[in-house]
Amino acid sequence: xxxxxxxxxxxxxxxxxxxxxxxxxxxxxxxxxxxxxxxxxxxxxxxxxxxxxxxxxxxxxxxxxxxxxxxxxxxxxxxxxxxxxxxxxxxxxxxxxxxxxxxxxxxxxxxxxxxxxxxxxxxxxxxxxxxxxxxxxxxxxxxxxxxxxxxxxxxxxxxxxxxxxxxxxxxxxxxxxxxxxxxxxxxxxxxxxxxxxxxxxxxxxxxxxxxxxxxxxxxxxxxxxxxxxxxxxxxxxxxxxxxxxxxxxxxxxxxxxxxxxxxxxxxxxxxxxxxxxxxxxxxxxxxxxxxxxxxxxxxxxxxxxxxxxxxxxxxxxxxxxxxxxxxxxxxxxxxxxxxxxxxxxxxxxxxxxxxxxxxxxxxxxxxxxxxxxxxxxxxxxxxxxxxx
Amino acid sequence: xxxxxxxxxxxxxxxxxxxxxxxxxxxxxxxxxxxxxxxxxxxxxxxxxxxxxxxxxxxxxxxxxxxxxxxxxxxxxxxxxxxxxxxxxxxxxxxxxxxxxxxxxxxxxxxxxxxxxxxxxxxxxxxxxxxxxxxxxxxxxxxxxxxxxxxxxxxxxxxxxxxxxxxxxxxxxxxxxxxxxxxxxxxxxxxxxxxxxxxxxxxxxxxxxxxxxxxxxxxxxxxxxxxxxxxxxxxxxxxxxxxxxxxxxxxxxxxxxxxxxxxxxxxxxxxxxxxxxxxxxxxxxxxxxxxxxxxxxxxxxxxxxxxxxxxxxxxxxxxxxxxxxxxxxxxxxxxxxxxxxxxxxxxxxxxxxxxxxxxxxxxxxxxxxxxxxxxxxxxxxxxxxxxx
Numbered sequence: 001x002x003x004x005x006x007x008x009x010x011x012x013x014x015x016x017x018x019x020x021x022x023x024x025x026x027x028x029x030x031x032x033x034x035x036x037x038x039x040x041x042x043x044x045x046x047x048x049x050x051x052x053x054x055x056x057x058x059x060x061x062x063x064x065x066x067x068x069x070x071x072x073x074x075x076x077x078x079x080x081x082x083x084x085x086x087x088x089x090x091x092x093x094x095x096x097x098x099x100x101x102x103x104x105x106x107x108x109x110x111x112x113x114x115x116x117x118x119x120x121x122x123x124x125x126x127x128x129x130x131x132x133x134x135x136x137x138x139x140x141x142x143x144x145x146x147x148x149x150x151x152x153x154x155x156x157x158x159x160x161x162x163x164x165x166x167x168x169x170x171x172x173x174x175x176x177x178x179x180x181x182x183x184x185x186x187x188x189x190x191x192x193x194x195x196x197x198x199x200x201x202x203x204x205x206x207x208x209x210x211x212x213x214x215x216x217x218x219x220x221x222x223x224x225x226x227x228x229x230x231x232x233x234x235x236x237x238x239x240x241x242x243x244x245x246x247x248x249x250x251x252x253x254x255x256x257x258x259x260x261x262x263x264x265x266x267x268x269x270x271x272x273x274x275x276x277x278x279x280x281x282x283x284x285x286x287x288x289x290x291x292x293x294x295x296x297x298x299x300x301x302x303x304x305x306x307x308x309x310x311x312x313x314x315x316x317x318x319x320x321x322x323x324x325x326x327x328x329x330x331x332x333x334x335x336x337x338x339x340x341x342x343x344x345x346x347x348x349x350x351x352x353x354x355x356x357x358x359x360x361x362x363x364x365x366x367x368x369x370x371x372x373x374x375x376x377x378x379x380x381x382x383x384x385x386x387x388x
Numbered sequence: 389x390x391x392x393x394x395x396x397x398x399x400x401x402x403x404x405x406x407x408x409x410x411x412x413x414x415x416x417x418x419x420x421x422x423x424x425x426x427x428x429x430x431x432x433x434x435x436x437x438x439x440x441x442x443x444x445x446x447x448x449x450x451x452x453x454x455x456x457x458x459x460x461x462x463x464x465x466x467x468x469x470x471x472x473x474x475x476x477x478x479x480x481x482x483x484x485x486x487x488x489x490x491x492x493x494x495x496x497x498x499x500x501x502x503x504x505x506x507x508x509x510x511x512x513x514x515x516x517x518x519x520x521x522x523x524x525x526x527x528x529x530x531x532x533x534x535x536x537x538x539x540x541x542x543x544x545x546x547x548x549x550x551x552x553x554x555x556x557x558x559x560x561x562x563x564x565x566x567x568x569x570x571x572x573x574x575x576x577x578x579x580x581x582x583x584x585x586x587x588x589x590x591x592x593x594x595x596x597x598x599x600x601x602x603x604x605x606x607x608x609x610x611x612x613x614x615x616x617x618x619x620x621x622x623x624x625x626x627x628x629x630x631x632x633x634x635x636x637x638x639x640x641x642x643x644x645x646x647x648x649x650x651x652x653x654x655x656x657x658x659x660x661x662x663x664x665x666x667x668x669x670x671x672x673x674x675x676x677x678x679x680x681x682x683x684x685x686x687x688x689x690x691x692x693x694x695x696x697x698x699x700x701x702x703x704x705x706x707x708x709x710x711x712x713x714x715x716x717x718x719x720x721x722x723x724x725x726x727x728x729x730x731x732x733x734x735x736x737x738x739x740x741x742x743x744x745x746x747x748x749x750x751x752x753x754x755x756x757x758x759x760x761x762x763x764x765x766x767x768x769x770x771x772x773x774x775x776x
Contacts, residue, residue, distance in 0.1 A: 001618070231485075258389060
C-alpha cells in the first residue's frame with residue numbers, strides 16, 4: 001500500500017502498529033446537513049475552550065480528533081482551527097477523499113504538513129496544540145512559527161466524552177453487531193480448533209456483518225493463557241478442560257464496541273466457579289454504581305471491593321473500564337485514581353477481571369451508556385458462564 | 389478489553405487508531421538462544437550509535453523499536469538501554485508476558501512509565517530519546533530527569549532497514565501466506581458481492597492460515613473508487629464492469645507483507661488497458677533499477693519516467709515504495725527526494741500507481757528483497773490483469 005511522497009515521518013509517530021492502522025471509516029461520502037451541523041457544533045465547543053485559554057487558534061494533529069472535528073478519515077491530516085475558519089491539511093493521496101468527507105477548507109501539502117501549517121500562522125498570537133499526541137519532532141517543526149504555544153492536554157478528549165444521540169446510535173449498532181458476531185462464531189466452534197482459528201471466525205463474522213475492522217486484536221485465550229490479560233491468540237488448541245476468554249470489539253461507522261465473555265470447556269471445577277462468581281459479582285457491583293454524578297473511582301472501588309473480599313484483590317491488575325467511541329480507549333478511565341464524574345451520555349466499559357498465573361483468568365465486560373438514573377447495558381449477550 | 393490502571397495517556401499517543409492496535413505478536417514464548425543472540429546484536433549496534441553521540445543511555449519508547457531491541461510485544465513498554473544493562477518498563481497487565489518474552493530486566497511500574505524511567509536516570513549524563521515517536525507530553529515528563537537529552541531521529545529505524553536472515557525468512561513466509569490468501573479468497577468471489585465482503589473473505593483466509601492480523605486495513609476498491617489510493621472497502625457492490633483494486637498484507641510472526649493486484653470485471657476497455665500497461669511497465673522499470681548501491685530516488689524516477697511518458701505523470705500521486713518489516717511502512721522510502729542507497733538485505737515494496745478521478749486507478753505492488761546484483765521478487769502472484 002502506498003505511502004506519501006515526502007520523506008517526513010508524519011505528524012506523530014506511534015508506539016502502536018504503523019502506517020495503515022488508521023481509523024476505519026465508513027464509505028467516504030459528501031457530508032450531509034446533519035453531519036455538517038454536528039461538526040459545526042464540535043468546532044464551537046473547541047473554540048470556547050480556546051477562548052478560555054486566550055488562544056486564537058488550534059492545530060489538531062491526531063487522526064481521531066481530526067475526524068471528530070472535520071469528518072476527514074485519512075491517515076495523514078491536520079486541522080488549523082481559527083475564529084473564522086477550519087482548514088484541513090493533507091497530502092495528494094487524499095485530494096479526492098478530503099473533498100468528499102469534509103466541509104473544511106482543504107489544503108493539499110506537498111511536503112510535511114507542519115511546514116504548511118507553520119506558514120499560515122503569521123497572523124496568530126497564541127495557538128493551542130495536542131501535546132499528548134503530537135511527536136516531539138513534529139512539534140519542533142511547528143514551533144518554527146513564532147507564536148505562543150499552549151498545550152491542549154486532554155481538552156479534545158474531554159469534549160468527546162459525552163456522546164451525541166447520533167454517536168450513541170453508532171455505538172449501539174456496533175455493540176449489537178459485535179454480539180451477533182460472537183453468537184454466529186460460536187456456532188462454528190469445535191473443540192480442537194486453535195485460538196487463532198476462533199479469532200479468525202469471530203473477525204470474519206464481524207466483517208461480513210459490515211464492520212470496518214475489529215476494534216482491536218481479538219483476544220481468544222484458553223486455559224492458563226486466559227491469565228494473560230492481553231493474550232494474543234496463538235496456535236494453542238482449545239481442547240480438554242479449561243477457561244476460554246474471548247475479548248472482542250468491532251468498528252462500525254467509525255465507532256467501537258467492546259465485550260468480554262467467558263466459556264468453559266468441560267465440567268467446571270469448584271475453584272473456577274468461585275473465580276467466575278467473584279468477577280461476576282464485582283462486575284454487577286460496578287454496574288450498580290454507574291450513574292450520572294458518580295466518580296469513576298467509586299465505580300472502580302465497587303468492583304475492587306468485591307474482588308478483595310473474595311481474596312482476588314491482587315489478581316485484579318487493571319482498571320475497571322474506559323470510555324469508547326472513535327477510539328477503543330477513550331476518556332473517562334474507570335480506575336482507582338480517576339476523579340471524573342460520570343455524565344449522562346458517556347459510554348464506558350465495565351470489565352473487572354482476576355488473573356491467576358498457572359491457573360487461568362476471568363474477565364466479564366459490557367459496554368454501557370451512562371444515564372441520569374443509572375446505566376443502560378448496551379451489550380445484549382448473556383453473562384452466564386457458557387459451558388462448551 | 390482492559391486498559392492499564394493509571395490515568396496517564398501513555399508514552400506517545402497517536403494519530404492512528406488507539407489502544408489495542410499494537411503490534412501483532414506470535415505466541416509469547418521464552419526467548420530461545422538464537423533470539424537472545426539477535427537481541428544482543430541489535431543492542432550492540434544501538435550502543436555503537438549511542439557512543440557516536442557520546443550518550444551513555446537511550447530511552448526507547450515506540451512499540452516496534454521496543455520489540456526489535458527486546459522481544460517484548462505488549463502495548464505499553466519502554467526500554468532503558470545503558471552500557472551495561474537493558475531494562476524493560478511495563479505495567480502490571482504485562483508481568484507474566486514480559487517475563488516470557490524478554491531477557492531484559494523487567495520493571496513493573498505502577499504509574500506512568502516516564503516517571504519510573506526518570507527515577508533511574510540519576511547516574512546518567514547524556515540520554516538519547518525517540519524524538520520522532522515520543523509525544524511532546526511524555527517527553528516533558530522524561531525531561532524532569534536532569535540529563536542532557538539528544539534526539540535519536542531515525543537511528544533505530546535505520547538500524548532496522550537491513551533484515552537479518554531470520555527476518556527475511558519471516559517476511560518470505562508472510563508474503564507467501566498473503567498470496568495464498570488472495571488465491572483462496574478469489575475462488576469465493578462472486579459478482580455482486582460488496583467490497584467489504586471481499587475484504588472480509590481475504591482477511592479471513594489470512595487469519596485461517598495463521599496470520600496474526602492484516603498488516604493494514606485491506607483495500608478493496610471497485611470502479612471509480614479504485615481512483616482513491618487509500619479507499620476503505622465499503623458497501624458498494626462489485627458488479628457490472630470496472631477495475632477492481634486489491635491491496636492487502638498480513639502480519640505473520642510479527643512481520644509484514646504487502647501486495648496490490650488488479651482485476652477487471654467484464655471486457656477491458658482500451659483506455660483501461662492503456663492505463664494498466666503503463667503502470668505495469670513503470671513497475672517493471674522500477675524493479676529493474678533495484679540493486680544494492682542504487683539510490684531510492686533513482687528507483688522512483690524509473691517508475692515516474694515511464695508514467696510521465698505515457699501521460700500519467702500527474703496521476704502518480706504517491707511514492708514508488710517503502711521498506712517493511714515489523715511495521716508496514718519502514719525506511720527506506722522509495723520516493724522522489726529519498727537519497728538512501730539500497731543495501732543487500734533490505735526488503736521494500738515497488739508499487740507505482742496512476743489514479744484518474746471519475747474513471748479508476750491502477751496500482752501494482754510486489755514485495756522484493758534487495759540483493760547485490762538486483763532484487764528477488766518475493767511475491768509469487770501473477771501480475772497479469774485478471775479478468776473476472
